[in-house]
Amino acid sequence: EVHLVESGGGLVQPGRSLRLSCAASGFNFNDYAMLWVRQVPGKGLEWVSGIYGNSARVGYADSVKGRFTTSRDNAKKSLYLQMDSLRAEDTALYYCIGDKAGDLEYWGQGTLVTVSS
């Protein structure tokens, strides 16, 4: 059975940093691109970042470019999102997604990030 478990969310002040993690199991992690998608409570879905299975390509939404860094450790079957210079508008539920060739097949339950003073 596939599991994606996000962690690391919480309350953080504007300008500070937070690191999210996603632990994967039940599928061949190396073969999947991994994505971060966020959702402001009660609002729509926004692609934040993606990383290829071999980390050869990493992409970011314009809204987070230069502030967020995505990485992965295939040996640990883990995905990470380093979020720096956080803003109030980064407040959202952050989902980790397993994506094989554009199918966005596997989703975690999300971890909530709240940026507030």
Add this chain to the structure above:
Amino acid sequence: DVVMTQSPLSLPVTLGQPASISCRSGQSLVHSNGNTYLNWFQQRPGQSPRRLIYKVSNRDSGVPDRFSGSGSGTDFTLKISRVEAEDVGVYYCVQATNWPYTFGQGTKLEIK
């Protein structure tokens, strides 16, 4: 970025009646490999999104056959042949042909 436009944004439906959601993209979603990466998701209240349809018309395992997807190029449709109470939620289309993937605004289906 590819803009995805859904309509309607609100969809009140009587139980047992059909429902249809449109999704239009700002450019063709046909990939250079010939595939079209247009997916549909359902998000029930308090839950993570669940994929219903991938690559335009392929229904996921466990998804009732009353759900169907169709379309090509820039115009896509999700149809529910007979709405049931468990179908209440928000439906999103998402293009995965190019990074950044982009989502439609969401269509909220409710029972009249």
